[in-house]
Amino acid sequence: MAPVSYTAVHKFPIDRDSRPDWPRPSWPVVGLFILAMIAAIAFARDFLMPITFSILLFFVFVPVRRRLSRLGVAPGVTAAGIVLGLFLSIIALIWSVSGPAGQLIADMPDIQSALTEKLQRLRGTFETIDTAMTQIEAEVEVEGDGQAAPASETTAGINVASAILDGLYTTPGILGQVALTLFLLFFLIASGDMLYLKIVQSFDSLREKRNAYSALREIEESLGSYLGAITLINACLGVAIGLAMWAFGMPSPLLFGLLAFSLNFIPYLGAITGVGIALLVGLVTFSDIFWPVMIATVYLSFTTLEGQLITPYFVARRLQMNAVVVFLTVALWAWLWSVIGMIIAVPLLVVISVICDHVPGLEKLGNFLAGDDPVPLAEEGSESPADSP
Template structure:
């Protein structure tokens, strides 16, 4: 037996290790790049998603005889007008809460005094821990004193950056809409095979259709939730009921975490503004009840099966983009997931990924060959 026969065949996976290592390094660098360039990428991705949502509206306006540029101007102008109206309406209550920010902690502590008896054991433990930490410091060990930064100052410092990103998003959205279907024509021109051209256009229009349907449906539902929350807060004698309604509408675009943040905000404001803890608990309970009805009954009924997503993947996507792009990341996480799933449905090699991203019992998409 020769030496080669004794050695046997080489392992089939010999080249797999460096290949997967390169892929892993690429993914790490890609995520790091997304985090590093987030100030540029966040408004760009948001503008692209808005373009996909409003492209059907632009085409409908063109069918009525409006030029493409005028249709784009009307869409962006409507968004800008709504944004300005919202800012002007909410500026007074928001400014009031920002002014009260330095004293909110003391007010909240004072209101929670009636719960002191329920937390007496925890208070004793905290006092013992404080006595331990205030003892003599060991030689060579420095004390660390934590000072709170001004919340109002930090909030004001972020306003110019937010305004600049909003302006960039609207300008880019205008150019994307004003260009019409130019990018689709470029894709058709670049792809060599006729089947690839048809598939690319089919994917683009399907993403537009599903994103428009999904986001318009969710927007209407969230607006109804905002009205319901605003009326409920007004009936419960909560201050700034309109602010609560708008906040509930906006927060509900963030799956899971938005509803929890709204309940927490309602509880805190109720404790600060109402006469007793029980009334604040009722406010938080009503907010939680309304969001539960929306999440468990209204949204599943009006959102079609073909658009439902895997709840675990939705939560992981929201958490990942929250870590990556903060609040804007949480807002774009769900539309991006819808776009990725729609893209996977049209690529045979990625059908498994698309099925994994869908919810249990979701309708299986029809193949292009079957559709024809």
């Protein structure tokens, strides 16, 4: 007799042997679906970015709302306090950066001309390139009858003006996304446990409900632990780099500290960008090449110490990701959502890794994403570790 099973949806027995074979999607269909999903994510970036930020922040702050609820604080009051705190933090950050950034914009023509002069001096070391560039400049002067304006005066002014116009053009969109993020975060936190209940109730069996609730709690715990540790480490790194820039006599050490704090949320690429900026500003500030190289080396030493020793020590082992996967994920989200995508790439990887641990069939993907050392393969003819009792 064929085995019989019962489900929560159907009240009558179902013969497993008589069930139709559902068609499995072919690889071309799966590939087209992935391409369409990537295109949709890129197309709807202005709408999806604040929603993604709100959901990630919700998982970070929901433990705070739960603890305050036990003390009798209403979820709406907690949500208002969290959103107001984030808003004031953004205002304080903009206010602290506005002074050094405004001075930097005002000095941009002089900085570009000084940097061009330094690069021309360095170019003199390479005689072949210098000779070729000299010939090209001579040809340009002949074609323009010697009336060409210096690039340091015209091009620099045009670049600064265009950068300011681009900033004014994109400011309303950025403010709208920040407002959408904060408002959605308020409603998510103020709703209490409604979102969790709705997600859990969407599953049928009691086992699936428990797995869903366990996954949600582990996501909030993992994100809170990861982002809390990373934020604290980045703040210490920003203070250290700011003090180092002040000791070297670099301009706007506060701006360097804030820049290091922000860029370090981007794995790998953030540190490289910070080292490059420190080197360029050092070339403009100092007359010789020794001090710019020394400043870049110090910046690189701080970020290397943080990335190789401090972060692995303070971040839980289960939250560390495969380095190759992290780099490719950061590159993909940078292509999709620019800088914002690079910031949220690793938190999204943490969420995906937790989901893979709780969804049957995705364990291999979760093992691939994890940063644990792989189990050594058994030699031929010997018993593998998985087969040993």
